[in-house]
Amino acid sequence: MKILVYGTGGVGGYFGGRLAQAGHDVTFIARNESLKAIRENGLIVKSVNGDFTIKPAKATDDISEIESPDLVIFGLKSWQIKDAAKHLKSIITEETMVLPLQNGADNMEKLQEVLPKKNVLAGFCRIYSKKEAPGVINHFQFDPEIIFGELDNEKSKRVLKLKEIFNNSGFKGIVPDDVHKAIWKKFSFIATVSGLGGLTRVSIGKMWEDDYLQGILKKTGLEIQAIAQAKGVDFNDEDVAQLYQFIGNQGITATASTQRDIMAGRPSELGNFNGYIVEQGKKLGVDTPVNEFIYRALLPMEKEARRS
Ligand SMILES: NC(=O)C1=CN([C@@H]2O[C@H](COP(=O)(O)OP(=O)(O)OC[C@H]3O[C@@H](n4cnc5c(N)ncnc54)[C@H](OP(=O)(O)O)[C@@H]3O)[C@@H](O)[C@H]2O)C=CC1
Numbered sequence: 337m338k339i340l341v342y343g344t345g346g347v348g349g350y351f352g353g354r355l356a357q358a359g360h361d362v363t364f365i366a367r368n369e370s371l372k373a374i375r376e377n378g379l380i381v382k383s384v385n386g387d388f389t390i391k392p393a394k395a396t397d398d399i400s401e402i403e404s405p406d407l408v409i410f411g412l413k414s415w416q417i418k419d420a421a422k423h424l425k426s427i428i429t430e431e432t433m434v435l436p437l438q439n440g441a442d443n444m445e446k447l448q449e450v451l452p453k454k455n456v457l458a459g460f461c462r463i464y465s466k467k468e469a470p471g472v473i474n475h476f477q478f479d480p481e482i483i484f485g486e487l488d489n490e491k492s493k494r495v496l497k498l499k500e501i502f503n504n505s506g507f508k509g510i511v512p513d514d515v516h517k518a519i520w521k522k523f524s525f526i527a528t529v530s531g532l533g534g535l536t537r538v539s540i541g542k543m544w545e546d547d548y549l550q551g552i553l554k555k556t557g558l559e560i561q562a563i564a565q566a567k568g569v570d571f572n573d574e575d576v577a578q579l580y581q582f583i584g585n586q587g588i589t590a591t592a593s594t595q596r597d598i599m600a601g602r603p604s605e606l607g608n609f610n611g612y613i614v615e616q617g618k619k620l621g622v623d624t625p626v627n628e629f630i631y632r633a634l635l636p637m638e639k640e641a642r643r644s
């Protein structure tokens with residue numbers, strides 16, 4: 337399968353690397369120092385499941401060099417995928433599948449603003465990984481998974497084929513019965529812990545063991561549930577109970593990637609998480625005061641990060 341990975345960081349570098357290792361024809365879009373390093377040394381993946389290097393790795397920053405792919409995997413941040421889809425439009429054919437792996441609840445909607453609906457799959461991933469250095473990816477925790485499906489949850493031939501390819505490439509491919517519910521379950525976790533984590537600057541475990549902060553985490557989650565339900569997603573009280581349990585089970589050192597971006601003063605997915613909840617609340621007539629406080633408190637810093 338011809339696969340294009342746009343964004344060769346923690347997520348794109350890991351999953352793209354595993355697909356290349358399994359023998360697929362993978363092209364990586366990378367830039368600057370990362371592109372240079374991948375061209376010189378290959379793509380180096382350090383992984384708790386076994387290190388490997390893809391050398392030579394096909395890497396470029398010029399889409400005119402790229403043949404039309406069967407599958408595009410986005411490894412960028414959520415706020416970048418709409419522009420990236422515009423950038424790729426000329427090489428996307430009727431058959432190309434486009435799979436977003438970003439955290440966030442509306443990635444497939446953003447892609448459909450630019451690409452025909454039939455190209456777009458819904459999805460996300462579970463992994464703990466990061467770009468350690470240019471051309472070097474470090475997967476440091478968790479057995480990685482890609483969870484995905486058709487927008488209408490049909491168990492189509494292409495989705496089942498992709499699942500098989502993923503399962504034969506050293507990570508799990510999961511096609512749930514309701515991919516939208518699965519997306520919201522992950523989103524509710526990441527949006528709940530990332531913003532407050534960025535504000536308090538302590539780990540998820542430390543927030544949870546503080547009664548007051550645990551209460552704020554719970555209120556954030558309840559507002560997210562209200563938005564999900566207003567959008568017609570089956571996010572019920574049992575899902576909320578599982579969310580609390582999941583947050584409570586995070587280790588005392590655990591942080592999310594967006595929390596780390598906020599703390600480091602890098603552009604973050606704040607707008608795609610708490611900001612999205614606030615925006616949807618206004619649109620749907622649902623009050624979201626806790627998400628709004630977190631969002632507004634962090635927004636000046638976010639603007640600063642984007643200026644530099
Ligand atoms: N990391 C994790 O453990 C997890 C992350 N996620 C989600 O996955 C998504 C990606 O996150 P993550 O992989 O951590 O992010 P990274 O920052 O590690 O990776 C993003 C990559 O995209 C590259 N990039 C950005 N703009 C361009 C461009 N114009 N051209 C080429 N390359 C570009 C960056 O390059 P450069 O390095 O040069 O800036 C970077 O390597 C996010 O939505 C995140 O929330 C989900 C689950 C787990």
Ligand SMILES: CC(C)(CO)C(=O)C(=O)O
Binds near residue numbers: 439463591594
């Ligand atoms: C918490 C985690 C690692 C789970 O996959 C994640 O999604 C992130 O850090 O962005």
